[in-house]
Amino acid sequence: MGGGYRLGDFERIVLLALVRLRENAYGVTIRREIEERAGREVSYGALYTTLDRMEAKGYVSSRIGEPTQVRGGRAKRYFQIEAPGIRALNETRETIANMGGLVHVG
Amino acid sequence: MSDKSEALSHAGKRPSRQSLKRRAKILARLENDTAAAVSLVSVVTAASIGVREAVSIGVGKALRLATGLHLDRDTPPKSACFLLDLFLSKPDRQSIPGDLVEEFETSILPKYGPRRARFWFWAQAARAIAERNRLSRWMLVYGLGRVAEWIFKAIGS
Numbered sequence: 001m002g003g004g005y006r007l008g009d010f011e012r013i014v015l016l017a018l019v020r021l022r023e024n025a026y027g028v029t030i031r032r033e034i035e036e037r038a039g040r041e042v043s044y045g046a047l048y049t050t051l052d053r054m055e056a057k058g059y060v061s062s063r064i065g066e067p068t069q070v071r072g073g074r075a076k077r078y079f080q081i082e083a084p085g086i087r088a089l090n091e092t093r094e095t096i097a098n099m100g101g102l103v104h105v106g
Numbered sequence: 107m108s109d110k111s112e113a114l115s116h117a118g119k120r121p122s123r124q125s126l127k128r129r130a131k132i133l134a135r136l137e138n139d140t141a142a143a144v145s146l147v148s149v150v151t152a153a154s155i156g157v158r159e160a161v162s163i164g165v166g167k168a169l170r171l172a173t174g175l176h177l178d179r180d181t182p183p184k185s186a187c188f189l190l191d192l193f194l195s196k197p198d199r200q201s202i203p204g205d206l207v208e209e210f211e212t213s214i215l216p217k218y219g220p221r222r223a224r225f226w227f228w229a230q231a232a233r234a235i236a237e238r239n240r241l242s243r244w245m246l247v248y249g250l251g252r253v254a255e256w257i258f259k260a261i262g263s
Contacts, residue, residue: 027205028212044202044230045237064200070211072182074204077197 007092013038014050015089018060018081026065026076051079059085180220182210186231193239202234 007015017033018025027044030051034042054060065076081089121129190203206227215223236242 027201028208031205031209032213043233043237044205045234048198048202049237067200067204068208070208071204072187072207074207075200076204077201 006095007088010040010046010050011054012089012092013040014047014054015059015081015085018079018085019089023078023080025079030079054085055079057084058082059088179224180215182207182227183224183231186228189235190231193235193242195238198234198238202238203231206230206234 013034014030017030017037020037021029021033027047031042031044031047034040034047051060051062055062059082060079061082062077062079065078067073067075187203187207190206191199194202210223210227214226217223218226236246
C-alpha cells in the first residue's frame, strides 16, 4: 500500500459515481447519481471544484462534448476516471478494511 | 349633556312639539355624522388599499426590471445566465450554466413549476458564482475574517 494522497469522503463518492456512470459522466448525471445513491445534496460549484482538484492530480480527465438544444446550446464536460484515480480508490478501500471499517461495531 | 344623551333621555315621556322638533334635528345630525364617518372610513380604506397595491405593483415591476425575475415564465432566468457568463471562468462558462439549464428543463421545472424552478436556478447560480469565482471567494474569506474579528473584539471588551 502506497503512502500517497488519501481521498476525502466527497472525493471518494465522486470517483465512485464516475465508475458507475462510465462514458455518461457529466455535471448533471454525476450530481443526480450522488443525490440518489449517497443521499447528499451537492451544488455544481462544489462538484466542479472537487473534479478540477482531482483532474490536477491526474485522478480524472475531462473532455468537452457536443452542445445540445436542451442545454441552451452549451457543451457538456464529460469526466472519466483514470488509472491513478482507480488506484487511490482501491488504496482508500484497503485502508478502511485494514482499520476494521467494514466490521459492524456495537 | 351631549346631544345623543339628551335625545335618549326624553324617551318614555310625552314629548312636546318643540322637543320633538329638536329631537328630530339631533337625530338627523347624528345620522349625518355617522354617514360622514362611514364614508370617511371607506375612503381612507380604499385609499390605503390603493396605495398598497400601487406600491406592491411598483416594487414588483422595479424588481422585475432590475433582476429579470419574471417568476411565471418557464425559461431559465436570463439575468442569472448573464451573471454566470460574467463571473465564471472560461472553462466553466459552458459546463455549469449548461448543466443548470438542462436540470432546470428536464427535472426541476416539471417537478416544481415555473416559480420554484426559477428560484432554484437563481439559488444555484449564486452558489456556483460564490464557489467558483476567485474574487467572490476572497470576498467571502475577507467577510468571514471581519466577522471573526468583530466577535473577538466583542468578547474581549
